[in-house]
Structure formats: structure tokens, C-alpha cells
Amino acid sequence: MENNYSKSQLTLLVILRLFIGWHFLYEGMVKVLNPGWSAKAYLMDSQGIFSRMFIDMSSNAGLMKYIDFLNEWALVLIGLGLLIGCFARLSSIGGMILLLFYTLSHPPFLGAEYMMPLEGSYFLIDKNLVELAALAVLFVFPTARIFGIDNLLYKVLPVSFRKFII
């Protein structure tokens, strides 16, 4: 397809997409391949106004199985989608939703102390939110239609798919 990006804009947007895709895919695969992995302890450690909901989730063993499964495979699929540029806009939305949940469960408020100490200092904005914003950028500046499977999908799928999916 035609695009209005300059060469350097396109290059850097693709690089941003690949970086985030790489990050999600690897994070997801490590969890999928580790049979003992569970988000339970992370959720138990939740703070802030939604903490009650996350802590309740963590104490429900049946629910945790689904949460772990969904989280692991969502990470993998989102990562894959961004990396190979397949349903890239849908992947961006999915990634933003996951990151929003991570942020809501562990809001970077002043005075919040978590089990896993962060390696830096954060107030309101942490790396999850920066990544979330970057995914929003990728959503409004799609590149997979140029470099990615979406290039093919764009041609074969109906137009209604274009807005939020590819």
C-alpha cells in the first residue's frame, strides 16, 4: 500500500513495533515454557484502589488457572502479531489492555512498596505505561500494512477489518 511516512519515520516505527513485539513474545514464551509459573504472587501483592479485586482473583485457584493461561498466551500472540505484523493493530489494543491491567494492579504511586522492587524510581508513570503509550502510537501509525503479513491481509480482507484489526 501507499504511505505518507518518510523513510526514517517508517524505519523507526517498524523498529518500535519489533522491539515491543519481541518483548511480549519472549516474556510470554518464558511463562508458557515454565510449568510452575503463576501470576498468583504478583496479584496478591496488588496495591491501590483495585487491589481488592486483584487479590480476590489471586485467591481463587480455579480462576487463576484461566488467568495464567490467558495472560501467557495473550503475551505470546500479541508479541507474535507485532513481530510478524499480523493483525498488528488488534495486537496493539491487546497489548495496551494487558499493560493497563498490570498498571492498575501495581500503580506506581508514591509510597507503594512492592515485592519485586523496581529497578528505577517512578511516580505515576512507569515502564508499563511508557510501553502502553508506544503501543498507542503504533496503533495510529500502523506499519504492518507495509512491512508485515497485514500487507497481504490488507488486500484480501474486507475493509471493515482495516480500522482496528490490521
Add this chain to the structure above:
Amino acid sequence: MEKEKKDNTPKKIARRDVIKSLATVPLLGAVAYGVIKTRKNALLNRDISDVFHISSSDALFLQPKPDGRQIRLGLIGFGIRGNQLMRALGFAEPSYIDNLAEEKKNNPDDTRLDLFREQDNLNIVINGVCDIFDVYGEAAQRAGANINREGSNGKSGPVPKRYRTYQELLAADDIDAVVIAAPDHWHGTMAMDAARSGKHVYCEKPLTWTVPETYMLHQTIKETGAVFQLGHQGRQTACYQKAAEIIEKDLLGHVNLIEVCTNRNTPNGAWVYDIIEGSNPQTIDWKQFEGNKDRIKEYTDYMKSNGLERYMGPEERDQFSFERFFRWRCWWDYSTGLSGDLLTHEYDAVNQIMHLGIPASAASSGGVYFFKDGRTVPDVLQTTFEWPDRDVSMLYSATLASSRDRGKVFMGHDASMEVSNILSITADRNSERYAEKIKQGVISTDQPFFTYVPGQSKVDAVTSATELYFAQRGLLYTYVNGKRYDTTHLHLREWLECIRQGQTTSCNIDMAFDEAITAHMGTRAYLEGRTMYWDKDKKEIVRGEKA
């Protein structure tokens, strides 16, 4: 874009488009490389059962039988501990319930009221209470009558009779068993009298105040056959059972040093309790508080014959004192100090886990280094106990003026084990048993390789991230069959079930005898400034040369 909108028909796919479409796919190979490398580590055999094999069973507690008979209780002493024991039995003052309800209203996360109300009904009735302070005695009656666990507006049951003396309570024939939560100097006497009156006995720790009464009480309980439980509720800690198994299976290698500690840093923790409103010589029966004549003689004889008068008093025993009544733990005249109050908990845990019995020797040092409020008992104390037949030392180290937590640690040649509500084992970097696993990278020596979280852990496997998080955060409670329990409640329940089922309690009179003698050895070593030895054959404490 405009052009595209008009033309929605699929376009022909050019070769160039295919290449562009698949341009980033080769990157998958690079991710796959990382994943495969990581996968090797993730799937590395974390099973360590060849060198670390323990059972998968959770802790066992004596379970109540459904058709057990109701037990009629009497309570002696309704101070701070007496209150706690009554609540663990399911009886609280209505005002306490009001407070919890208020707290819950202010903070919905405060579950204390629910936990108290959900606590199992132990099928008991409180028929008599005794306290020599009117305020406490009347409060005990209100608690005993609160059979529905309700607040001030609730409907209470029959009010238990209040006895002015414990002897009268023991003479009552509608009481089967007594819970003793009087000051230390009364424990042995009351327990002996209770057993002789045909009552079963739950007695708060320490077992005794003087050495001679320790032998008499041991004999009395044996002769009368009373079901006796000493109040070391730590016996019901799930982790201690697992710890005992780990020791038995020699998974730490030879344990040669045990360190146990007390670290407190509040006036309350240092026994400076509130002076309660309504207390005066008319509402407190001071004569009874003074103690039993025989016990006082044993105490005085020991102190005087060893030149320890400086640790007595300083006030006369018959002189009324608010401080001495409410803060009696600060004076040897009524107390057993750190040894009796807190070392005993630690020792009993170690004895439960390692079955060490009475040590061959004890040496102590310490002093009154912070709370210079006229107390005679030390606020900093170190006592070392030796078991040369087991090749192990135990160091008890206590301070009432620093809350730096030092844990309960069993140090072995191959690993060290820290035990609290959870249990964690860290391999020693010079271990032989775990050498190969350490070399393979399966066991790390920087952090615990095994963490037992009651009801949560998989045994026989390296600590998972989740367990480590649990351990670091202490997000733990003792659960029995999925229900959260208070250890004091379980300890009382065990005693009641032993009465019903004719079984032996976990902290029975033999365990209690070990506890008392060990504490007395530590106390005497401190007071006399010399090592105390235990003559196993004569069953006597023998003094060493004065240092």
C-alpha cells in the same frame, strides 16, 4: 488512501508485496534462539528428591470427634493472657465484640470479627472464673456468659460464678478442667492443687517459678493422671512438624548450632503494661497476689543461700503496689524473666523439632540495659545451652529494646533452616550433600532452595518464585483443611480433645518438665554468674565453679 477507499476489490498480490509481508518473519528465529536457551533453564530438572526427599503431607492436628462430651471449664486469671485464652476458647467480652465491629465498620478489610465468630465451637461451658482483681473478675464473667459471641446488645447465656479464691473454684463440682493464666509465681501451686482436686489442667508457660515445685508438679500430674497441657501454642505451628521431619531425615547435615531470639522494642513488649482504672487496695486482693507460702519460702531460701538478695524486692512483698501487680514480670519476686516468659517458647519449639531434652549445661549473661524502671529482671539476655551428647549448642539471644528480627535458625553442615510460620532452607556453599546440585545450578546458595508454606508448597522441588514471594512477604496464616486457625485455639482444642479421647497432649508434663528445668538453669546461670549443669542420673541442677 482516497484511492483505496473507492476501490475495495482485492488487488493482485505482487512478489514484492510477499517479500514485504514476510520481511520481519526471520526475526522469529532470533527470538526462538533466546526461547530455546531459556527453555533449557526453565525445564531444567528442578526435582531434588534424590538428595532432598520429604513427605508431601501437611501438618496433622488432633481432630475433634463429633460426639464428644461437653467440658465444663473454670478460668483462673483474666489478665492480658487470660483474655486471649478465653477468646481462643470462643468467649469474649461484649465490649470487645463492639470494638471489633466498630473497627470493621471503619475498615472493611479488618476480618478479626469474622474470624472470631467463625472460630470452631469447642463444646465447652465456662462455669466458674476467678480473679483477685474485681475489674478482671467481673469482665471474666461477662466473657464467660457471652456464649453467642455478640456485642453489648446481644443475648448472653448463664453468667459463670465468680470465685474469690482459686481454691474455692477448684472445690466446685461443676468444673471438670481449669485454665490457669495467673502470674508465674502461682502456676505450679495452682496446677498441683487443680490436679489434686481432680481437674484437668491447661497451664500458661512457664511451668514453674521455683525449682523444687517443678519436681512436685511433675510427680503430682503423673500420680493424678490429670490431662495436662502447658501453654506453648507454638506446638500447633504447622511448620514445626515439617521441621522435625527435615531434622529426622538429616537433610541439613549435622546440626551443630541453633540460634533462637527474642526481639521486642515496645513498653508493652517489655512488660510495662497499663495500670488499669478501678484498681486500688480494695479491688485487688493483695494478700493472695503475694503468693503461696511454701513457694515464697523456696524462692527466698534459694536467693538468700546464694547471696542473691540484690535481685529480691526491692519493695516488701506485703506492700501493695500497682506496678508490681500489673507489671509483675519485671521482678523476680513473681516472675521468671526472659527465661521463663520468652526463652521457654523458643526452647519448646526447638525441643519439639529436635527432641533435645534438658541440656547438659547452661551459661548466661545480660543485664538491665534499657528499661531502667526499677525492674530486677534483665532486658538483655544471652543464654547458651550445650548438648555434648548430640554435639549441638543452642544460643538464646534476647533484647527488649530492639526489634531487629533474627529468626529461629538451625545451622547444619549442609544447609541452614529458618523456621517461623513458614520454613525455608538455604544450602551451604560448602555442603557435601548438595554439592552436585549446586554445581549443576539446580540449587542456589544465595536464597532458600526450599520453602515450605503450609498448604501451598510442593515438596521435593526447588522453591518456586511464588513461594519465595510468600516467604519474603510473610503473606501467611496457618490453615487446617483450608480454614485459618489461631495456634492458641488449636492448642486448647488439642487439650480438650485429649480429655475427651483419653490421649496425651503435645506439650505434656514431661515436655513441660524439660522446659522448666532448662529455663531454671538459664535463670540460675544468670543470677549466680556461673554455668549450671544437669546431672542426668540424679536429675538435679548442679552448679559449676564461680567464674
